[in-house]
Amino acid sequence: MTDKDGRAGYLVTEKLVKRFDEATAVDDVSLSVNRGEIFALLGSSGCGKSTLLRMLAGFEKPTSGRILLGGDDVAGLQPYARPINMMFQSYALFPHLDIWENVAFGLKRESLPKAQIQQRVGEMLDLVQLGPYAKRKPHQLSGGQQQRVALARSLAKRPKLLLLDEPLGALDKKLREQTQFELVNIIEKVGVTCVMVTHDQEEAMTMAGRIAVMSKGRVLQVGTPEEVYEHPANRFVADFIGNVNMFEGRLSVDEINCCAAITGIGEIQVGHGISGTLNMPLAIAVRPEKIEISKERPAAGRNVFMGTVKEIAYFGSYNTYIVVASDGSRVRITEANTTRQDLSNITWEDPVYFWWNDRAGIVLRD
Amino acid sequence: MIFNKPMAVSIFPMPGRRFVIAVPYVWLIIFFFLPFLILLYISFVDMGNDIHPFKPIWDSQTGLLKLKYENYGSIFRSSDGGSLFQTLYVEAYLRSLWYALCTALLCLAVGYPFAYFIARSAPSVRPALLMMVMLPFWTSFLLRVYAWKGILADQGVLNQALMFFGVTLESVQMLYTDISMLVGMTYVYLPFMVLPLYANLVKMDFRLLEAAHDLGASPFKAFWLVTVPLSRAGIIAGFMLVFIPAVGEFVIPSLLGGPENTMIGRVVWDEMFTSNNWPRATALAVVMIALIVIPLAVYYYYAGKAADSKP
Numbered sequence: 001m002t003d004k005d006g007r008a009g010y011l012v013t014e015k016l017v018k019r020f021d022e023a024t025a026v027d028d029v030s031l032s033v034n035r036g037e038i039f040a041l042l043g044s045s046g047c048g049k050s051t052l053l054r055m056l057a058g059f060e061k062p063t064s065g066r067i068l069l070g071g072d073d074v075a076g077l078q079p080y081a082r083p084i085n086m087m088f089q090s091y092a093l094f095p096h097l098d099i100w101e102n103v104a105f106g107l108k109r110e111s112l113p114k115a116q117i118q119q120r121v122g123e124m125l126d127l128v129q130l131g132p133y134a135k136r137k138p139h140q141l142s143g144g145q146q147q148r149v150a151l152a153r154s155l156a157k158r159p160k161l162l163l164l165d166e167p168l169g170a171l172d173k174k175l176r177e178q179t180q181f182e183l184v185n186i187i188e189k190v191g192v193t194c195v196m197v198t199h200d201q202e203e204a205m206t207m208a209g210r211i212a213v214m215s216k217g218r219v220l221q222v223g224t225p226e227e228v229y230e231h232p233a234n235r236f237v238a239d240f241i242g243n244v245n246m247f248e249g250r251l252s253v254d255e256i257n258c259c260a261a262i263t264g265i266g267e268i269q270v271g272h273g274i275s276g277t278l279n280m281p282l283a284i285a286v287r288p289e290k291i292e293i294s295k296e297r298p299a300a301g302r303n304v305f306m307g308t309v310k311e312i313a314y315f316g317s318y319n320t321y322i323v324v325a326s327d328g329s330r331v332r333i334t335e336a337n338t339t340r341q342d343l344s345n346i347t348w349e350d351p352v353y354f355w356w357n358d359r360a361g362i363v364l365r366d
Numbered sequence: 367m368i369f370n371k372p373m374a375v376s377i378f379p380m381p382g383r384r385f386v387i388a389v390p391y392v393w394l395i396i397f398f399f400l401p402f403l404i405l406l407y408i409s410f411v412d413m414g415n416d417i418h419p420f421k422p423i424w425d426s427q428t429g430l431l432k433l434k435y436e437n438y439g440s441i442f443r444s445s446d447g448g449s450l451f452q453t454l455y456v457e458a459y460l461r462s463l464w465y466a467l468c469t470a471l472l473c474l475a476v477g478y479p480f481a482y483f484i485a486r487s488a489p490s491v492r493p494a495l496l497m498m499v500m501l502p503f504w505t506s507f508l509l510r511v512y513a514w515k516g517i518l519a520d521q522g523v524l525n526q527a528l529m530f531f532g533v534t535l536e537s538v539q540m541l542y543t544d545i546s547m548l549v550g551m552t553y554v555y556l557p558f559m560v561l562p563l564y565a566n567l568v569k570m571d572f573r574l575l576e577a578a579h580d581l582g583a584s585p586f587k588a589f590w591l592v593t594v595p596l597s598r599a600g601i602i603a604g605f606m607l608v609f610i611p612a613v614g615e616f617v618i619p620s621l622l623g624g625p626e627n628t629m630i631g632r633v634v635w636d637e638m639f640t641s642n643n644w645p646r647a648t649a650l651a652v653v654m655i656a657l658i659v660i661p662l663a664v665y666y667y668y669a670g671k672a673a674d675s676k677p
Binding site for chain 1: 571573574576577578579580581582583584587588591592595596
């Protein structure tokens, strides 16, 4: 590798802004993606993630800001002049060309020698295990196969950056899980830096090394899947990634190694300090799977509350309970079904205790 | 449903469907096939006089069938000697095919950008743009052709403008030339090219162009390698819709064309109404139909085969 500046900061966006007439689709986004990393832009539709991806590809011109790839500013380059390739959401395979020609399309534009094109297309088709399908047309392949052709086509030119637009969006659920790992394996084998866009948090968590959570054109948090799940930066991220119980309240205790807040259901203790001012408004977020539930009073002394079971949903591997607490707030609790018999025998309208460890609560100010 | 039960045992499954198909068939038989048979009949008989322009096909005395192949023979070899295919008729055929080809190519060159632009414009303005393509049909065809006379005449609008801006010193002859005729034909037939092309292009997934750009194709390359091949069906349909009627076009060449480059439509007219030779005129028409229909049938046979081989 000739690149001197190492792995960090291979792709950098600096204060990237995209405005369409009145609306700001991407608002002051500064990101840094490492070389060889799979980086996910996660957000609901309309959050600006696709516009950001299209700016990276060159289909949209940034209103302001820079895009640096390996140190070069590519923001001014036309899409066909960028060393960046994209796998499109519904693949956009050329229907009039066979699989071989689809994969060779980009290589032919570089006017490489025939033998080299032949060899590279062969390599790519082997990589995605579609060698025997080279002479088929796209419509003769299944959805999963088309997706692999699209991947091979976008990798054929050995791009510096691979963009994936909802890579698994067009596949059904079962196939999606299978394909996730396959896709990651291939990308890692090739070693290409990859930015993917998805609205599916599970997809982002399983595939990406780091995730940027976006909302209304802004990046709210960047981190590993574990970081954004366990340490969300604000209410939006906590709520967007997974399920969460949010208890709004005011700071009542703030010591070096613990703090507490008065909320609707009572005082909640948290096992770390936050250095805030007393009485400031904040929220404590608790993941449903971190809450325990029982009809018996637990031994634990802190963060124990009472409520009534209103709903029980059986999901096979786990149960979800909706418990209404004393102040009327609905608390979601999930318990893994680790045994065949459910010994807790909790049923509707049962009065129950629910509690959590003081490290489970996440203090959110924003 | 009460109708469903007897249908399963009926000799005519779904009579309703058969009836629907029958309507266009009956129409085609009455208005196209039968007239063609009459044409074919006249093309094999002797010419008659002013009251009876052609004679019956059987001899009035012997009652024997008498086919006059001479009507066709004289098209390809002139009666006063000369070698094969060296006749005014063959010349007129070739000229007609050539002008029709030019017209179709000009319509394609002008119509493709039209259709492409409409297909890529916002869905809300497309109906208005399509309306504008069809708007000329609202005024009389003849009126529009005469308007071109006014534009292209020696003292016409175009020449006046050219002289005013000093492009030419004296008027250039534009009317009654190949150019004026092709301008008129292209103008009149343009909608027949634009509409099928539009119908085809509007269905195209324009993300395919983005994919082509992404893979390194310049806008021109992407157009040539993706848009054009994908619009092939539209191009062929538009080409046929222009080419076929243009071969037999009669009005525009006689109004805008020069006297020396007669097309086959004019020749048929002259044989019919000047020479009063109906058998020759119909033979000329039958040959013209064959010239167009046979290549078309061959093309669609192979196109259909290719389409069938796709699963």
